[in-house]
Structures are given as structure tokens and as C-alpha cells.
Amino acid sequence: MTAETGKRARGTTPHPPLACAIRRRPIMAQGAEPAQRKLDSASADIVWNRLTGYSIDPVTLQRDAQAMADAPDTVIVIDDDPDVRESLGRLLRSVQLQVRLYGSVPEFLDVGRPDAPTCLVLDVRLPGQGGLDFQRELSSASVELPIIFITGHGDIAMSVQAMKGGAIEFLTKPFREQDLLDAIRSGLERDRARREKAQAVAEIQARFETLTPREREVMTLAVSGRLNKQIAVAIGLSENTVKIHRGNISRKMGATSLVELVLMAEKLKGLPIAGSTGKPQVP
Structure with missing residues (x-):
């Protein structure tokens, strides 16, 4: 019995709405502070x-800002080939990046996005929901997540669609490791800037309240x-x-x-x- 057949036999749990799942906060260590605060x-x-x-207590704001600054850069890899996942994991860990590896989009949604600067390395062809479809869904939900597409079966039409959707890069396997690392650094910088802007707005909103x-x-x-x-x-x-x-x-x-x-x-x-x-x- 294949893993997919076994999964169907056991039944599946409905996934949470996309915007909620992708923005879900991770379980935090005791004493940790969230990067953003809003008054209820x-x-x-x-x-x-x-x-x-x-x-507004400046100590609290400074503490929140420091928590954001200390959050480790994280790369999410979604690829259904376990050998590719492990290879990318080793590469990214070798340059001191936090890595999370998943075989499908639902696996990622079950865990949620980390509360840190994040970049997504996404295969175009995946079991179930494909990479391009997931990109469109993220865009429809107004979720900003820098994406780098990788594929062994890409064509010009796919590349154009991905880049029009806001992708950082579209790489065809096999690709140069440095090209991937450069694209990841660009994506992390973009997400870091987004988080800093959101933090600044959250502080102003808290004051307004x-x-x-x-x-x-x-x-x-x-x-x-x-x-x-x-x-x-x-x-x-x-x-x-x-x-x-x-x-x-x-x-x-x-x-x-x-x-x-x-x-x-x-x-x-x-x-x-x-x-x-x-x-x-x-x-």
C-alpha cells in the first residue's frame, strides 16, 4: 500500500483557511515575545x-523590535522528491540558514509560516496542489511570501506566469547552487523589509488606539x-x-x-x- 493510499484509508483532516494557516503563530518558548502587538x-x-x-511603554516596543531582529532567517522547501529536499536542506544549513522541508503544500499548511523572515523554495509540480496554483492562492489571500520556483519540467509559459505572479526567481533543475542562494537572499531581504514595515505600522496603530x-x-x-x-x-x-x-x-x-x-x-x-x-x- 502506498503512502498516498494509506493516507486516504486513514482519512484526512480538513486544512484551516489559507490566510489563517499561513499566518499561524508558532508555539513560543516561555518568556518569548511576539514580534507584533495589537490591543484588543x-x-x-x-x-x-x-x-x-x-x-506606549518604550521598553515594550523595544523588546518587540528586538524579538523581530533576533528571529532567524528561515527557508521553506516544498518538493515531493525526498532526495532533492535533503540536498537543498544540506546546502542551506551549510550557509547557516534555518530550513523546513515539506513534501507537499498541505504539509506546510498544517504547520504554518514561522514568525521570522521567510522565503519559499517551491517546486512547480507537486502531488495535489501545484506550485503555481499555490502562488495564486497566496496572492488571492493577500499573503506576502517571497517565492523561488524550481522545476525539472519548466517552460517559458510557466516562467512568465510565475514571474508575473511576483516570484523572485524561476530556476530549472539542475541549477547552480549560487543562483539559488542569491535568489534566497533577495527573498529574505524582501520579507525582512515587509516585517519591519508591519512592525512600524503596528506600533503607530497601538498608539492610535x-x-x-x-x-x-x-x-x-x-x-x-x-x-x-x-x-x-x-x-x-x-x-x-x-x-x-x-x-x-x-x-x-x-x-x-x-x-x-x-x-x-x-x-x-x-x-x-x-x-x-x-x-x-x-x-
Whole structure:
């Protein structure tokens, strides 16, 4: 009985939704800190109602940033040929990279993506879901994962499709080891930059969530270019009260100028905010 037949005989477990599986956090060692933090609704309410003068703890932010910096670069290899997997594993370990080896896409989804800069080395032809189909599924789920395709049966049409889908490289077996390593370094650098950008946005979002509803309203008008007098008229406050709100906003957001506050507001566009009724109301 083949491994595939045995698997069918035992039955299979439905896989989790793609976006959830690919973003799943790994089991963390005691004392470890996640790379990104977001306040839940209850935390936001506590901040608004009890800690109006609260500011984000810089020690916590520094610790989160350090955890991200310390995360080891990891290469995911998905290839149904065990000899190819082991050969690639030895190569990547020889250059001090963390490696995870899988024989199929479902095997990878069962474990999930590591919380570290990651690059995917993906065979085009796989049992079940093929590499190009998986690339399309990742794109549809808005999951950013740098991909390097490898194949022993590639053609120009496949290569064009892969590169149009955002692949780092399309390599035909046998390929030069250095070509693969160069592509992996490029993919890891891209994912590292994505993680750093996401961390920066998460910190701004956490600060925004400490603002009271009135402070958010004032911030919306301030970053749109309204003067204090105009803001006061628009929301029915005194000009002096508006100045106080703006001072609190600058302190909580960590902004030293209006320009910096505007840049923060730009990064918050389209993001859901915990404890609010919708998205941040920034122009």
C-alpha cells in the first residue's frame, strides 16, 4: 500500500483557511515575545476609560523590535522528491540558514509560516496542489511570501506566469547552487523589509488606539490641515480645549511635529482599529 493510499484509508483532516494557516503563530518558548502587538477591544476600553494619560511603554516596543531582529532567517522547501529536499536542506544549513522541508503544500499548511523572515523554495509540480496554483492562492489571500520556483519540467509559459505572479526567481533543475542562494537572499531581504514595515505600522496603530474618541476626532481634522480655530468651530469646543487635545495627541502618538503626525495618519489608512466602530477616520 502506498503512502498516498494509506493516507486516504486513514482519512484526512480538513486544512484551516489559507490566510489563517499561513499566518499561524508558532508555539513560543516561555518568556518569548511576539514580534507584533495589537490591543484588543477590552484593552482599548481600559486605556480610554482609566488611563487617559497613558503612553506606549518604550521598553515594550523595544523588546518587540528586538524579538523581530533576533528571529532567524528561515527557508521553506516544498518538493515531493525526498532526495532533492535533503540536498537543498544540506546546502542551506551549510550557509547557516534555518530550513523546513515539506513534501507537499498541505504539509506546510498544517504547520504554518514561522514568525521570522521567510522565503519559499517551491517546486512547480507537486502531488495535489501545484506550485503555481499555490502562488495564486497566496496572492488571492493577500499573503506576502517571497517565492523561488524550481522545476525539472519548466517552460517559458510557466516562467512568465510565475514571474508575473511576483516570484523572485524561476530556476530549472539542475541549477547552480549560487543562483539559488542569491535568489534566497533577495527573498529574505524582501520579507525582512515587509516585517519591519508591519512592525512600524503596528506600533503607530497601538498608539492610535490609546487616543480617546474626541482626540481621534481632533487628530482627523488636524492632519487634514485645519487650524485650531477651525477645529474648535467644527466640533463645538473652545480653541484652548483643542490645543490641550492636540498636545495630548502629540504626546500619545510620539509625534514631534504636524508633518510627522500626518505621516502616521497615512500609514493608518484602511487599518481596522480595536475598540472603535470602524476604520481610523483619517483623510
